[in-house]
Amino acid sequence: xxxxxxxxxxxxxxxxxxxxxxxxxxxxxxxxxxxxxxxxxxxxxxxxxxxxxxxxxxxxxxxxxxxxxxxxxxxxxxxxxxxxxxxxxxxxxxxxxxxxxxxxxxxxxxxxxxxxxxxxxxxxxxxxxxxxxxxxxxxxxxxxxxxxxxxxxxxxxxxxxxxxxxxxxxxxxxxxxxxxxxxxxxxxxxxxxxxxxxxxxxxxxxxxxxxxxxxxxxxxxxxxxxxxxxxxxxxxxxxxxxxxxxxxxxxxxxxxxxxxxxxxxxxxxxxxxxxxxxxxxxxxxxxxxxxxx
Amino acid sequence: xxxxxxxxxxxxxxxxxxxxxxxxxxxxxxxxxxxxxxxxxxxxxxxxxxxxxxxxxxxxxxxxxxxxxxxxxxxxxxxxxxxxxxxxxxxxxxxxxxxxxxxxxxxxxxxxxxxxxxxxxxxxxxxxxxxxxxxxxxxxxxxxxxxxxxxxxxxxxxxxxxxxxxxxxxxxxxxxxxxxxxxxxxxxxxxxxxxxxxxxxxxxxxxxxxxxxxxxxxxxxxxxxxxxxxxxxxxxxxxxxxxxxxxxxxxxxxxxxxxxxxxxxxxxxxxxxxxxxxxxxxxxxxxxxxxxxxxxxxxxxxxxxxxxxxxxxxxxxxxxxxxxxxxxxxxxxxxxxxxxxxx
Amino acid sequence: xxxxxxxxxxxxxxxxxxxxxxxxxxxxxxxxxxxxxxxxxxxxxxxxxxxxxxxxxxxxxxxxxxxxxxxxxxxxxxxxxxxxxxxxxxxxxxxxxxxxxxxxxxxxxxxxxxxxxxxxxxxxxxxxxxxxxxxxxxxxxxxxxxxxxxxxxxxxxxxxxxxxxxxxxxxxxxxxxxxxxxxxxxxxxxxxxxxxxxxxxxxxxxxxxxxxxxxxxxxxxxxxxxxxxxxxxxxxxxxxxxxxxxxxxxxxxxxxxxxxxxxxxxxxxxxxx
Numbered sequence: 034x035x036x037x038x039x040x041x042x043x044x045x046x047x048x049x050x051x052x053x054x055x056x057x058x059x060x061x062x063x064x065x066x067x068x069x070x071x072x073x074x075x076x077x078x079x080x081x082x083x084x085x086x087x088x089x090x091x092x093x094x095x096x097x098x099x100x101x102x103x104x105x106x107x108x109x110x111x112x113x114x115x116x117x118x119x120x121x122x123x124x125x126x127x128x129x130x131x132x133x134x135x136x137x138x139x140x141x142x143x144x145x146x147x148x149x150x151x152x153x154x155x156x157x158x159x160x161x162x163x164x165x166x167x168x169x170x171x172x173x174x175x176x177x178x179x180x181x182x183x184x185x186x187x188x189x190x191x192x193x194x195x196x197x198x199x200x201x202x203x204x205x206x207x208x209x210x211x212x213x214x215x216x217x218x219x220x221x222x223x224x225x226x227x228x229x230x231x232x233x234x235x236x237x238x239x240x241x242x243x244x245x246x247x248x249x250x251x252x253x254x255x256x257x258x259x260x261x262x263x264x265x266x267x268x269x270x271x272x273x274x275x276x277x278x279x280x281x282x283x284x285x286x287x288x289x290x291x292x293x294x295x296x297x298x299x300x301x302x303x304x305x306x307x308x309x310x311x312x313x314x315x316x317x318x319x320x321x322x323x324x325x326x
Numbered sequence: 327x328x329x330x331x332x333x334x335x336x337x338x339x340x341x342x343x344x345x346x347x348x349x350x351x352x353x354x355x356x357x358x359x360x361x362x363x364x365x366x367x368x369x370x371x372x373x374x375x376x377x378x379x380x381x382x383x384x385x386x387x388x389x390x391x392x393x394x395x396x397x398x399x400x401x402x403x404x405x406x407x408x409x410x411x412x413x414x415x416x417x418x419x420x421x422x423x424x425x426x427x428x429x430x431x432x433x434x435x436x437x438x439x440x441x442x443x444x445x446x447x448x449x450x451x452x453x454x455x456x457x458x459x460x461x462x463x464x465x466x467x468x469x470x471x472x473x474x475x476x477x478x479x480x481x482x483x484x485x486x487x488x489x490x491x492x493x494x495x496x497x498x499x500x501x502x503x504x505x506x507x508x509x510x511x512x513x514x515x516x517x518x519x520x521x522x523x524x525x526x527x528x529x530x531x532x533x534x535x536x537x538x539x540x541x542x543x544x545x546x547x548x549x550x551x552x553x554x555x556x557x558x559x560x561x562x563x564x565x566x567x568x569x570x571x572x573x574x575x576x577x578x579x580x581x582x583x584x585x586x587x588x589x590x591x592x593x594x595x596x597x598x599x600x601x602x603x604x605x606x607x608x609x610x611x612x613x614x615x616x617x618x619x620x621x622x623x624x625x626x627x628x629x630x631x632x633x634x635x636x637x638x639x640x641x642x643x644x645x646x647x648x649x650x651x652x653x654x655x656x657x658x659x660x661x662x663x664x665x666x667x668x669x
Numbered sequence: 670x671x672x673x674x675x676x677x678x679x680x681x682x683x684x685x686x687x688x689x690x691x692x693x694x695x696x697x698x699x700x701x702x703x704x705x706x707x708x709x710x711x712x713x714x715x716x717x718x719x720x721x722x723x724x725x726x727x728x729x730x731x732x733x734x735x736x737x738x739x740x741x742x743x744x745x746x747x748x749x750x751x752x753x754x755x756x757x758x759x760x761x762x763x764x765x766x767x768x769x770x771x772x773x774x775x776x777x778x779x780x781x782x783x784x785x786x787x788x789x790x791x792x793x794x795x796x797x798x799x800x801x802x803x804x805x806x807x808x809x810x811x812x813x814x815x816x817x818x819x820x821x822x823x824x825x826x827x828x829x830x831x832x833x834x835x836x837x838x839x840x841x842x843x844x845x846x847x848x849x850x851x852x853x854x855x856x857x858x859x860x861x862x863x864x865x866x867x868x869x870x871x872x873x874x875x876x877x878x879x880x881x882x883x884x885x886x887x888x889x890x891x892x893x894x895x896x897x898x899x900x901x902x903x904x905x906x907x908x909x910x911x912x913x914x915x916x917x918x919x920x921x922x923x924x925x926x927x928x929x930x931x932x933x934x935x936x937x938x939x940x941x942x
Contacts, residue, residue: 119640559770
């Protein structure tokens with residue numbers, strides 16, 4: 034470095050770089066200092082720290098009275114207001130360190146849990162992981178309830194019998210057998226989506242003994258005309274708006290020519306209950322719908 | 327009036343020093359509170375097979391399997407994107423070019439979209455990187471083929487072809503989004519926001535190898551790239567084989583960016599902003615611009631990732647959102663300054 | 670651009686001319702841009718390339734450097750020191766054929782020293798020797814005071830001189846006498862600078878044996894400095910020779926459409942009014 038460069042260097046070093054580096058060093062010291070204190074949460078043997086990454090499992094946990102033990106839930110799960118678990122993100126893209134930082138004793142998830150590296154990290158850290166398949170009918174729901182109950186050493190019998198009762202009611206109402214039905218997600222202003230095979234809307238229809246007229250898998254956009262062509266005898270609308278049926282007819286008046294509308298068999302279902310397959314709430318909704326039909 | 331430049335040699339060591347500090351900070355930070363010295367010791371353990379650290383098993387997992395790979399990947403990807411950005415700005419003789427301009431980013435996104443929506447979900451961790459890399463290379467090849475004629479490759483046509491291919495691939499991605507089920511849709515949109523989380527050992531080695539190749543090739547041709555800024559005719563008069571040079575640069579950039587995108591999704595603004603920053607500090611000579619861009623790019627991406635995984639703890643932001651959120655305003659400031667400079 | 674080229678044979682094996690051009694034909698559609706036959710430039714000559722706008726002057730330069738014609742046409746067309754352009758190795762060619770463009774696309778904030786330093790690319794020189802060549806070239810073009818300034822902050826004329834310095838560096842290691850093509854080197858310069866550049870060109874030719882072809886618009890300058898004039902009209906060389914013979918009243922009237930008054934100086938040259 035010749036003299037001129039040296040002078041320039043000194044000038045810029047003292048005017049720009051040194052203050053920046055000093056600031057960075059100070060920040061680092063502060064951060065390191067705060068990190069040096071060991072702050073891991075110690076879980077005692079009896080107190081569970083549960084993370085649930087599946088909405089259905091979360092619901093079961095709350096119903097079993099384990100809400101207090103929930104330290105983390107994914108974005109699809111919801112809990113009553115008095116519980117405040119941390120939000121760990123979307124269940125298919127979980128942050129491994131985030132999960133581990135909550136020092137969980139038990140992690141629940143569905144078959145969708147991911148990504149793979151997070152699962153590997155959980156396994157390497159010897160965290161107990163219980164994966165439950167998404168329930169598409171009451172049998173699986175009962176199995177899930179029992180699995181959760183067993184894992185936590187509590188009794189799930191009251192829940193199981195509730196589900197069983199609901200299922201029995203549904204079995205008895207045979208009047209709805211083979212009626213052609215559709216399950217719609219009505220997004221006001223953005224159109225209609227019809228639940229195809231394999232969706233949770235489809236599972237609900239099966240539960241009610243109705244025949245889903247759609248032949249395709251997944252949710253698909255459908256037009257009023259397409260709906261009319263299917264001539265459904267029952268229309269279930271998944272929505273949070275109790276006036277959704279009126280809004281639907283207002284937007285698509287041609288639907289009044291379907292048997293469902295003519296026979297007044299258009300019913301609202303709480304869509305949140307179906308986020309993760311057939312949940313406890315979904316069973317209640319099914320019973321309610323069945324009685325209304 | 328003298329230039330307000332910093333001499334590059336005196337900048338390198340301080341920057342590297344800052345980088346080392348950032349690495350230590352990154353390894354020590356995260357939703358879990360771990361002591362710094364023990365974390366560093368456990369890295370030593372991991373490398374040398376010793377058992378000196380007092381961390382528990384699951385804490386070691388966090389440091390060695392989670393934070394360290396991420397840190398390394400951030401450095402590698404940041405360096406790759408920054409270097410390729412600098413080179414693309416040279417080829418197009420335009421400081422507003424970014425590495426995706428030759429179509430590689432839109433092709434990679436298309437490949438990933440196909441893998442996510444159409445191919446089986448269970449193998450996503452294999453199919454997505456492979457398809458996005460292949461997609462990136464294929465679209466670059468297409469763009470380059472469109473732009474090439476007997477007298478060479480006009481950068482203007484190259485730019486327009488890149489835009490056209492990007493629009494086309496966006497249309498196909500749109501269609502795929504339409505037929506996708508909800509999960510695939512969510513996966514796709516998250517992938518497009520970028521993430522350094524899922525880095526396997528193989529990913530790291532591959533990215534590292536590609537970075538080394540990219541840096542070596544680019545550095546050798548750095549002065550030729552300087553000459554290219556004079557204009558292609560003048561560069562040819564200086565004895566540079568311009569067509570061959572462009573071909574090489576485009577190919578190497580496609581590979582570099584293709585690999586970066588396939589391991590980490592789309593991370594924007596690094597390739598655009600970092601060369602700018604460095605050029606403001608040390609000038610446009612590529613012989614110093616390129617290596618310093620690699621260092622600054624790695625450091626900045628590391629910082630961004632640090633923010634991404636600590637701000638919404640215990641959840642994580644996709645790192646592409648952080649780079650966009652910081653990069654876009656910074657870019658606007660740059661544009662404003664440029665406008666001022668022109669007045 | 671479609672190039673119609675006719676086959677002409679012969680490689681010019683004449684070793685004397687620095688630059689020799691065989692039959693060149695460049696046209697776009699029906700319009701002939703350039704149609705040239707047997708032009709030769711000797712070493713040590715400063716040649717003025719004159720003509721009205723659109724006469725084909727820049728086209729000729731492009732044809733010489735090979736930007737206009739595909740390689741196979743070049744083969745027997747343009748020869749530098751007896752070897753056709755396409756047979757020269759690129760770096761060696763760069764050391765012997767330099768072009769000062771009319772305007773430069775460079776828009777990045779290099780320092781002037783860095784821009785001139787780009788001329789070192791085809792050379793093999795140690796760092797210190799390179800610095801010396803750069804310093805010399807900048808002295809010759811009167812740009813030394815700009816050495817550390819940013820190129821983009823200079824005026825058009827200053828930038829042109831910077832590029833001239835760069836090209837001088839580029840040609841400073843030529844084994845045979847180099848050929849320098851200047852595309853309107855005086856257009857952006859003030860009067861004093863114009864004469865400095867032309868004097869420099871003249872010295873390079875007469876004292877170092879270079880061959881310089883300059884596109885000029887000022888006929889008096891051509892008269893004063895140049896050994897030869899090539900006069901183009903509509904792509905064809907209609908006259909070539911010493912300035913006095915080429916720049917006569919009738920020829921000037923024919924090409925530029927006005928009849929000048931020629932005044933003879935004591936030195937035997939003419940001045941146009």
